[in-house]
Amino acid sequence: MSSSSSVHTVPIVTVQSTFPTVVNEVYSGVIPSETIWISCYDNSPPDARQLTSLGSIHAKVRVVLDDEDRENVVYQVREGDVHLSESARRDFGYVYTVSSPSLRIPLARLLFPVQEYADPERSNPQKPHRITAFSLSPDKSQFATGYLDGSVLLYPTVPIHNSQNKYPTSAMHSPSRSTYTSRRQALVSAASMSSGVSPALARAHRSSVTSLRFFPSSRVLLSSGADFTLQIFPADPISASAASSSGQSNKPVSSVRTFTAHTRSVTSSAIIDRGREIISSSMDGTIRVWDVSTGTEETLIHSAAGVGIGINRIFLDPNLVPAKDAEHPYKRRLYAALQDASFEVLNLDDQQKPPKLVHEFRSERSVHGALNAIAVSQPTGAAGTVLIAVGSAKGVVSVYNASTYASAHFRRSDASIEDLGFVFLENTTDKLGLVIATADGLPWIASLKELPLSGVCDAQVSVYAELVGGDVDAVRHLSVHTADSGVEVWTASDDGIVRRYVL
16 A cells, blocks of 8 residues: 555544433433534545545434423434434334545445453543553453453353333343353453462563453463463353352452563464464464463464564454365465554465464554554455555554555544454345444444445445444454344443443
8 A cells, every 4th residue: 555545534423422311311301401412523534525624513302202292202303414313123222324525425324232341440430541552352251351451351241131111222131230240250360379469469461461362162271461471271161059148259360371582562363263272362463373282382473574573463263265285185374464554465374283373474564653453354255355454653554455455545534443354244144244342432334335346445344334332542453253033233332331232
């Protein structure tokens, strides 16, 4: 990517985070009416806008019951050129849509969280604990959060049920306070437990937690930290019945394996198959493969960008691809986002012992800063196209065709891209979306209408949905899962809150 001229700008739609609560209170008669705000932004260069001067709209919308039909909530636009309407009623509330003719912003969905996990000890608005790592277990029974102080906590998830309320809020489905006090588990390193440190001061890592990964069993957790180490913990959740019968605070859970060899912060990790081997990346510029049973390093490879070029994130594609080696006919691909603004593709042959990593491709360096996030799609459409998405420190998302490395590039603002995840939209493999977590606290889902096939193409990207609910606190981690209720997106933010969305 040689210049910013090839970067498409996508508009931003934001809305008051308490909007569902306002609608609920108006409908329930708690208040007669309330005015909420909606803001729309087009950060395109002035000469690229279809309107020469208008770059933003700030609207006010009055929420009130209809004069005749008291079951109907009306949205009266008092200021600004926006259209707001109820799009669809779902089991967990309404989906709303917003558009702005003046900014030529088409209909964009507003998705609000169906649940919020706000541990009172970690999400105090006056002093929130920033979540630096997050992982949802494959069976969706629990999740883990990591923090700047090196602590790692386990929490159970709570089922969401169909609401009888016409306009439910996330508070109606969120866990009770006892979930945090009686079922929260602290994970601590074996070294801190044996050092004589008070259990209240023991931590999983000596510095910030950088990544968390559940093993496929959902009962084992891998963590990494800025203290150069990785840890493995047992992660059996505490049932509600066991918590109520004990009536005591839970004892910390000690790590069962520690991995040490990196010489700088461990930045990311991946688990191979069932978890006999794991992979780690680091700011020391290395990727290492470890044997879990022995805790020993099996394979080490430096970035093709050069010794010491930090690796910010790795992504292990779970799908096997054909290999030329007749003895080992299949291989995996490992993708790495680098500090020098390029990304790499490596072939992983884990059928060999020790596993073998070989460089396959390195992209050109982006002019938009270090790459903080990377994700790879499942095969898409009739052609089975696989896409690679990377996010930069200056807010640019680049999408590459994994076969031809054709690319498309887009942005909404200069806020850093923190995490990415592909998702199939509307229950079809022909419509692909990309969930994007950003440092400005405005996560969203992009709809990728045209996939890059060759060269550098204009991105056919639009806003599929805005993930509303936070208050401009950076969203640094997300997780996309398929559930009985549909596709779910979980986010973790600097305000210490985990939010659950249903598409």
